[in-house]
Amino acid sequence: MTKKFTSEEKVSFNVWQKSIFFLFLFFALSLITNKAQAATYYVDAINGNDAAIGNTQASPIKTISALNKKALLAGDSVLFKRGQTWQSQVSLAAKSGMADAYITYGAYGIGAKPKLNNITLKDKSYIKFQGLEFYNNAPGNWIVYIDS
Numbered sequence: 001m002t003k004k005f006t007s008e009e010k011v012s013f014n015v016w017q018k019s020i021f022f023l024f025l026f027f028a029l030s031l032i033t034n035k036a037q038a039a040t041y042y043v044d045a046i047n048g049n050d051a052a053i054g055n056t057q058a059s060p061i062k063t064i065s066a067l068n069k070k071a072l073l074a075g076d077s078v079l080f081k082r083g084q085t086w087q088s089q090v091s092l093a094a095k096s097g098m099a100d101a102y103i104t105y106g107a108y109g110i111g112a113k114p115k116l117n118n119i120t121l122k123d124k125s126y127i128k129f130q131g132l133e134f135y136n137n138a139p140g141n142w143i144v145y146i147d148s
Helices: 007-036 066-067
Strands: 040-043 076-083 085-091 103-108 114-123 127-129 133-135 142-145
Touching: 040 103, 066 085
Parallel strands: 040 076, 076 103, 085 114, 103 127, 114 133, 114 142
Antiparallel strands: none
16 A cells, blocks of 8 residues: 655655755765865975964965964875974974874975974874975984874
8 A cells, every 4th residue: 555645744755855965965065175174384494484374385484383383183284395404303283184184294395305303293193294304413312203
C-alpha cells in the first residue's frame, strides 16, 4: 500500500531537505574560506621593520620577536629573506598547523638559504621547514630542539 502525502507533509519534507542542503553548503564554504585566508609573513633581518604588518615583501618584519607576536594559524607561511642570518636563538611561538594545513617556514628572494640559529619548537605539530639552513654557533649545543 502506498501512502499519499498531504501538501503540509510535502512542504515540511522540502523544508527539511533544504535545511540540510544549506547546512552542508555552509560547512563546505567555511572550509574553503579558511584555506583561502592563509597568510604569508615576510621576515627581513636587514631591511625589515617590526612595526610593519609583514604580509608583503615590500614591508617585511625584522625580528623573530615581532614574528612571535603574530597570531599564526594553520595554513600560514613565514618566509625568511635569502642571504641573511638570524644570530640569536630562534624560538618559534606559532601554534600548530593541521594535517591538511601545515604552518610552513621557508625562504624568499635571491641568494643563499636563510640561516637560523638554534630553533626551538615546544608542543607543536604539523610544522614544515623548507629552503632554510640551520646552524649552531656554540659547540655542544643543539641545532633544532623539539619538545612535545
